[in-house]
Each structure stands twice: as C-alpha cells, then as structure tokens.
Amino acid sequence: MTTDIRPTAPAASAAAQAAAVNSTTDAAARAAGRGRYRARKRAGTIVAWVGLSLLGVVFLYPFVWLVSASFKPRGEVFDNQLIPQTFTLDNYVQVWQEAPLALWLLNTLLVTVLAAVTVTLSSAMVAWGFAYFRFRGRGALFVLVLATMMLPGAVTMIPVFLIWNALGQVGTLTPLWAGNLFGSAFYIFLLRQFFLGLPRDLFEAARIDGASQWGVFWRIALPLTKPALAVVLVFEVQAVWTDLMRALIYLRDSDTFTVPRGLKSLVDAYGFGGEWHWEVIITASVITTVPLIIVFFLAQRKIIDGVASTGIKG
Template sequence: MTGVDVELPVGGPAGPAPRRDAAVPAAATTVPPTDAAALRGEGRRKRTRASRVFAWVALALLGIVFVYPFVWLVSASFKPRTEVFDNRLIPETFTLDNYVSVWQEAPLGLWLMNTVIVTVLAAVTVTFSSAMVAWGFSYFRFRGRGALFALVLGTMMLPGAVTMIPTFLIWNGLGQVGTLTPLWAGNLFGSAFYIFLLRQFFLGLPRDLFEAARIDGASQFGVFWRIALPLCKPALAVVLVFEVQAVWTDLMRALIYLRDSDTFTVPRGLKSLVDAFGFGGEWHWEIIITASVITTIPMIIVFFVAQRQIIDGVASSGLKG
C-alpha cells in the first residue's frame, strides 16, 4: 500500500449518471386539462343543440296534429255541400252562404244566449261554493276533518250513471225538468275536484296572516272574503275556466232535462241539427260544420285570454300545500 487516498463518487459505484437525452415521459404528451374541458363543453353544446332541434320538431308536429282538425273545420264551413269532404284546406269554391243559412235554419242566437246564461251561473256558483268548502277544510281544525275530506274526495269515484236517475227524480219532483235550472243549480253545492284544488292552494298561504287579521277584528267571513280569496286568484281562475269549458260542451244533462227548442243549449242544439238535416241519406254537413265553428270560437277566445292564469294556477296549486 502506498498510502494514496482514492476518492470515490458520492453514493458509491451505483452505476452511471442518467443521460440527458432520455425519452420524455408519456404523460407529457397528453392533451392539457384545459383543452379536454373545452372539448367536453363543445360536445355538450352540440348535444344540447340537437336536443333542442328535436324538441322543436316534435312540438311542431304535435301542434299540426292538434290544429289540423280545427283548420279543416273552418275551411269546410266556407265550402258548398258537394265539396265539404274534398279534404282541401283552401276551398276551391269559397262561399259565405253557410253562415247565412245556419242562422235561418236554427235559432242559433237563442241557443248561444241560453248557453251563456247556464255557463256563467254554473261557473260562478261552483267557484264560490267550492272555495268556501275548501277554506273550511284548510283553515279550521276540528275532529274528523281528515275523514270528512276523504269522504268528499270519495265522491269523485262515483260514476255519473250512478247518480243520474236519483238526480233526475229530485229535479222532477221540484218541477224543474224542461228548464235550465238543473244544468247549473247543482253547482251550488261545490265540486269535489275543485275543492281539492283550492284546498291545496289555501294550505300554502301563511296562516299568520289570517291570525293577524283576526286579532285586528276581522270576522271569519271577512278573513275569507278580503284576504284569502284575493290571494288565490290564479286558482280561482283555473276553476272558473275549467267549469266554463265543461258546461259549454255538456250534452248529457241537456239531453236529459231539456224538452223545448227554446231552452236548448249549444250542444243540444247541434244534436237537433244533426237529427234535422239527416233526411234521405243526404246530410247537410255544411250547416252542422258551420254551427260547430260558431260555437267553438268563444271557447278558443276564453282559453286564449286566460292561458296565463291557467298555467299559474295549476303550477301554484301543485306546488303548495
């Protein structure tokens, strides 16, 4: 040994130092996170755009399906009898004679007036009576309230044919058969469906508001009339419009109770037109179609005017309570 000190590399003879030209890791070649998020966002936008286009196309097709019968009805009302069923939306021979003839062949104005009277009385009475009953079930706390309310809802399961004969016997005993009274007076006792709908709305109102009114000296009816009813206008509008539509198109009760053409409503009058103009196998459908158009237009106007109230009322009644 010569005593010369030999310095070894730090770490000992573990191997050669790493080369500077080693391969780049695979992770470094992937798409940056920001670019991947942008690609995902673009894919979502494309899917959303495609779903919107599909929804618009589907709604347009459904709209055409529902609107086409009425458009065909209006078009046929301007055609002569020989061209009513030619299935053209634009009449080949345009005529207004049908609208003149329908007023001459039938007392359509009187039927419309009778229908308006019955509709207004039925809609107003059922709205007010159902609101009073619904207010009682929602505001007052009493024993057996749940069972009594369930009994009211249970009447909805009774078919109309079950109560048809007993109801007729009652009105016949009162001497009201042949008048307009049976077509609307039954609504004085409310409707189970409307009671349920209005009760759900009343339950969503803050009870503290009513208690504060009672402390200020308001009577029970005053709380209902001055506070509860103004707050549930959307639900009342829904009940009113639903009942207007139901009474305006009601044929069954008109067939049962009306005898004289002077008391006919629009549905009963249209039925008499179908019976009157079907002779010798040759139907005057142009008269019937024209009368149908005239009697359908008022309901379209009602729904067009009250569509916002209907949507707000149904949405509020479904979410509250």
C-alpha cells in the same frame, strides 16, 4: 454534509413543459366536453321542437279542416282540401236562418256563467273550511268528499233527475247549473291545496286586528288565490259549454236548448237520417267553438300560473 436534491435546470424545464402540456390537454378536453354538451343540448332542443310541432299539427288539423269546410259548398265539404276551391259565405247565412243559433248561444252563456261562478265560490268556501279550520274528523270528512269523485255519473243520474222532477224543474235551465251551488269535489281538492300553501300567520294577524272569519276569507284568502280560481272558472266554463248529457235529459223545448243540444238537433235534422246538409252542421260547430277558444286564449296565462302554483301540500 448536505445533498442538494433540487432538480437540475433541464429537469425543471421538462417538468414545466409536461405540466403545461397536461394543462393544455385538460383545457382542450374540457372545451371538447362543453362543445359536445352544447351539441347534444342543441340536438335535443331541435328534436323537442320538431316533436311539439308535429303534435301541434295533429291537434290543429281537425279544427283547420272544420273551418275550411264551413266556407265550402255542399258538394265540396268532404274533398279534404284545406283551401276551398269555391269560397262561399252562404253557409253562415243559412245556419242563422235554419236554427235559432243566437238563442242557443244566449242560453248557453247564461248557464255557463251561473254554473262557473256558483261552483267557484261554493268550492272555494268548502276548501277554505278544510284548509283553515281545525276540527275533529276533518281528514275523514275530506276523504269522504274526495270519494264522491269515484262515483260514475250514471249512478246518480236517475236520483238527481227524480229530485229535479219533483221540484218541477225538468224542461228548464235550472238543473244545468243549480247543482253547482254545492261545490265540486275536484275543485275543492284543487283549491284546498292552494289555501294550504298560503301563510297561516297572515290570517291569524288579520283575526287579531279584528277581522271576522268571513272577512279573512273574502278580503285576504280569495284575492291571494286568483290564479287557482281562474283555473277552476275556465275548467267549468269548458265543461258546461260542451255538456250534452244533462241537456239531453232535462231540456224539451228548442227555445231552452243550449249549444250542444242544439247541435244534436241539427245533426238529427241535417245529418244522419236527415237531409245530409253537413255544411250547416259544420258551420254551426265553428260558430259555437270560437267563443270557447277566445276564453282559453285570454285566460291561458292565468291557467299556467294557477296550475304551476297549486302543489300537493298538507
């Protein structure tokens, strides 16, 4: 004799109802959880945008103030109003009359182009050597190159000056860019890491096809590293364009002044200890800053791609 253990109809109905209630409760809980997650995510996004906006205002305010002051007459330069009460273009006319600004810009452009191109190519060649070739002592030599980054500029300032003085180049633009012919430790490290991320089989295949070592580097490796090269180029443009120390050391004649050295002479003449014509200095600063902003604006995509694709490898 067998016993029927199946639940009765009322019991089965109650179990189904309980299961349905539990399922509905679980779905409601999941929906509530998703709602809370979306709310937290939305709140986090708003907080991030507000924080970034505040930081943007903090960073942009000095330049906006500078541009605004360049359109003010002398008596209103420091009134701390972003919208000039008296709008004038006389400052831009006066600055071209008071200083050879066009010549300073031309000198700076020449030095910047030469320095950026030479340091990019020389650093790329050294970085390629460390990344591609296998030789004894490679690691120790690379560490030695990186160790030069630990030397303060003041340590080598006098020896380097004596070298250029012995070569008769003090007073010329040559010391401001020719040192880049030997590369930069930071750029060598940056480019080496990028080269290490490239597939080595590609270069070996090119060698099998008859390409020379120089051909592999120039025709294959360099085109593949355009983002990293753009980063190096822009970084060096910014460094050279704003370099005042070397200009103070090596430049003597105003005809050879670069923009930072020229602005220093304007500060001496019209700023502290001078005639207190700050509107002239401010206007010259705006004129000399705009080219650098344009360069960064045009190269921002390359900078982001280069930094994002350059990792710590090897």
